[in-house]
Amino acid sequence: MTTLQIKNMVCDRCIMTVQQVLKDLGYEVESIALGKVVITEDVGFEDLEKISEALVGKGFELIKKNDKALLEQIKVQLLDYLKHLENSEDPEKVSTFLEENMQYNYSYLSNYFSDYGGVTIEKYLINLKIERVKELLSYDELTLSEIAWKFNYSSVQYLSNQFKKVTGETVSSFRSHIDENSRQSLDAV
Known part of the structure; x- marks a missing residue:
């Protein structure tokens, strides 16, 4: 059994795409979630290179270093927090959310993220929120008041x-000038 950490998995379509890539390469997926896949086979170096190449072709990246893996796990949890924030009437603080979902002390995660991510968790979360706000504004279905309320x-x-x-x-x-170039995908933040 092999566990793979994969960068840029941010939605259900990403999960389906990665699962299909692995299936096309002949691997059986035991479990899959945002940023993480467990395949039933033990995978060698040559197989990892083949998987990595196929994933890059779909916009993903196989994480090979543990330092990057934790950084990506934090980013995935922050994307989950953004969804939670948007859909919860009384969301907990991001620090509580991360501690509960990652089993690490928030100060450790915060320092780690700043060191390896080059930005604070708070700043990164603000950037995620603003990209999501841009998306909601482009749909023109909610007022700015409703959007502000959604994101607390x-x-x-x-x-x-x-x-x-x-x-x-x-x-x-x-x-006044919304177009496809005025936004970036959340995984590019």
């Missing part, structure tokens, strides 16, 4: 100020 902002003004600080433009300006 204390006010629309606070969201607007953070949006401008991160993107360099106002929400109104962004809405």
Whole structure:
């Protein structure tokens, strides 16, 4: 049995794509989740290279170093937290969420993320939120007040100020020229 850590797995379609890539290569997947796949066979170096090449062709990356693996696990948990934040009426703090889901002390995770990720967890989460806000704005289904409430902002003004600080433009300006180039995928944050 071999466990693979995979970068850029951020959604259910990613899971299906990775599963299909491994199936096409002749591997049986025992379990799969965001960022992690367990295959039934023991895999050697040549097989890992073949898997890595196939995954790169689909926009994923096989993580080969343990340092990168924990960083990617934190990023996956932050994506899960973003979904949790968006769908929960009374979400816990990100520190509590990470401690419960990763079984590490938050200060350790925070220092680790800053050292290896080059940015704080808080800043990374803000960037994720703003990209998700851009996506919701592009759908034009929710008001800015509803979006602010979804992401637990204390006010629309606070969201607007953070949006401008991160993107360099106002929400109104962004809405006036929304196109496919004005957003980036969450795995690219």
